[in-house]
Amino acid sequence: MVGRLILILGDQLSEDIAALREADKDADVIVMAEVGEEGSYVPHHPKKIALVLAAMRKFAARLREAGWQVAYSELDDTENTQSIAGELLRRADQFETAQMVATRPGEFRLIAALEDCPLDVEMREDDRFIASHAEFEAWAEGRKALRMEYFYREMRRKTGLLMEGDQPAGGKWxxxxxxxxxxxxEVDFSGPMQFTxxxxxxxVLELVEARFGTHFxxxxxxxxxTDQGQARRALAHFVRHGLARFGDYQDAMLADNQFLYHALVSPYLNIGLLDPMEVCRAVEDAWKAGDVPINAAEGFIRQVIGWREYVRGIYFHExxxxxxxxxxxxxxxxxDFFWGAETRMRCVSKAVAQTGELAYAHHIQRLMVTGNFALLAGLNPAEVSEWYLxxxxxxxxxxxxxxxxxxxxFADGGVIASKPYVSSGAYINRMSDYCKGCHYRVSVKTGEGACPFNxxxxxxxxxxxxxxxxxxxMGNMYRTWDRMDDEKRATVLAEAEAFLERMGRGETV
Known part of the structure; x- marks a missing residue:
């Protein structure tokens, strides 16, 4: 018989995770489980599954080396119940305890599963984030609009990042x-550090290949x-070689360069291999040393302590x-072209192909190519959301x-955005080279070869x-629309409807 079960999930791979604090190495047992349910509640990208499973196995090994007892369920274990709750109950029987400690999961689905688990569950807040739930709620209380910019300034003040006393470094937030x-x-950054x-x-790759090989x-x-040391090396590589021009070109897209000056450290942050303040201090140190301009450092730090913290706050607030x-x-x-079927829209085709190859696309590819198309075309946001997940x-x-x-x-009715993020093909043409060689012509507004985004x-x-x-x-947009003659407006709407009908029938568009 042991003291308690300590649950560690696949996105909680941090040794200072709340559930481990005050745990007893001599009495408590850490429970980690690779389960089919987590790999298939949506059809996760095989690379994503492999990343999480490999990182979990290495983290479990580190815990054992540190003297912890770890009950680890591998995916192909014949006794594996293939659910988190099932594995907790199995371990509770094995170790004869009903006491369990968990760090609150990052999604309501798993929170509900733990709350429904017939064990004595103590759930601790996940304090790896800079803003606690209570802090976000206090900031949000009484505000008519929950805009990220003002929350971000509070996070700058709290952390002291890029601050000179009580003022932002350089005089601007x-x-x-x-x-x-x-x-x-030209891009002179070779891209994220890669590991053999x-x-x-x-x-793990062989296991994922056998179990999830049919996934997109x-x-x-x-x-x-897949471990903390490698993740830190990847961060250092980006800060040294890519950060200086990250700011300038963070919104740019190139058909034949998948990374430009992006870091690709978000997967490591989100599963716990990197700490957000560790990441931001490395970026701030590079700015203080004069190695990178302030627009690059501020732009990157805003993504971490501003946007990342803000969207987590919104998720739990709403x-x-x-x-x-x-x-x-x-x-x-x-x-179907979101799952790799043919499309003549080169921007969408390139973004989806890159996603399939890498399990990665940067924020503008997600927002202004695939996301923009989904919004313009009126796709069901639940299906769109499941795809991104x-x-x-x-x-x-x-x-x-x-x-x-x-x-x-914009499916939340404006909680996050003050207007929908929609654009015609002109924005994509300005920020990328996708339109070159496309079946459609971005300069054509109606008729043969007209860009569907237009x-x-x-x-x-x-x-x-x-x-x-x-x-x-959005007033200027509507004023432009109203200045068009009736015949042109009718043509645009008819051609857009025809495009949507062809897409709905499964024709190649």
């Missing part, structure tokens, strides 16, 4: 205006960091129904749902006029 340059002619699979990783996405080559909201009543089914290595519901339901699809942009504005025409940030 936000350097986003400097961070919108179109794609450069070791024996542990290779064993390429498992190999696999080069993610509650369990948030991920299923559909404020614009969009009902079209997700087309499935295909990206850094996607867990607490971070994915606000980004998709709120920021990308048609759907006006179609979206027209069908939601009652909702958005009085939005101060």
């Amino acid at each position: 936000n350097y986003d205006h400097d961070n919108r340059k179109p794609a450069p002619d 699979p070791d024996a542990v990783v290779e064993e 996405g390429d498992l190999r080559p696999f080069w993610f960091a 509650g369990p129904d948030y991920a299923t909201r559909n404020g614009l009543n969009h009902q079209r089914k997700l087309p 499935a295909v990206y290595a850094d996607a867990f519901e607490w971070v994915e749902a606000p980004n998709v339901v709120g920021m990308s699809q 048609l759907l942009y006006w179609h979206f504005l027209d069908r939601h006029r009652d909702r958005f025409s009085n939005n101060a940030r």
Whole structure:
């Protein structure tokens, strides 16, 4: 008989996780479990599954080396019940204890599973984040609009990052205006650090190949960091070689360069291999040393202590129904080209192909290519959200749902965004080289070869006029639409409808 079971989930791979504090190495047993239910509640990308499982196995080994007793369930263990709750009950019987300690999971689905578990469960808050739930609620109380910028400033004050006394370094809170340059002619960053699979990783790859090989996405080559040491090396590599130009080109896209100056450390942050303050201090130190400009350092730090913390706060503030909201009543089914079927839209094709290959696309590819198309076309946000949750290595519901339901699809009715993030093909053409060589022509507004983004942009504005025409940030869009003659408007709407009908029938568009 032991004292308590200490549950560690696959995105809680931090030695200072709350559930481990005050635990007794001599009496308590750590429970970790690879379960089929977690790999398949959405069809997760094989790379994502492999990353989590490999990192879990290495973390369990570290805990054992540190003197902990670890009851670890491998996916192909014949006694594995294939659910977190089932494995907890199995271990409770094995070790004759009903006492369990867990760090509160990052999604309501798992929180409910633990609350329903017939054990004596103590759930501790996940304090790896900078803002506690209580702090976010205190900030949100009484506000008419929960805008990230003002929350971000509170996080800057709390952490002291890029602060000079009580003022922001350089005199400005936000350097986003400097961070919108179109794609450069050349990129002198080789991309994220890549790691050759070791024996542990290779064993996991073979397991994932056998168990989840039918899921969308390429498992190999696999080069993610799978332990804390590798993740720290990947961070150092980015700070030294990529950070300086991250700010300038963070919104840019290139068909033949999948990373530009992006770090790709979000998967490591989100499963616990890196700590957010550790990441931000490394970036701030590079700025203090004069190695990177302030717009790069501020832009990156804002993504971590601003946006990442903010969307987590929104997810828990809004509650369990948030991920299923559909404020614009969009009902079209997700087309097959999101799962790799052919599309003539080069921007979408490139973004989806990269996603399948890497389990990664950067935030503008997600927001202004696939997300923009989904919103313009009126795709069901629940299907869109499930797709993002499935295909990206850094996607867990607490971070994915606000980004998709709120920021990308405006399905939360404006909790996050003050206006929908929609654009015609002109934005994609300005920020990328995707339009070169596309079947469609971005300069063509109607008729043969017209860019679907151009048609759907006006179609979206027209069908939601009652909702958005009085939005101060969208007035110019509607004034432009109203200046078009009646015949042109009718042509745009008819051609957009025809495109949507062809897409709905499964034709190649």
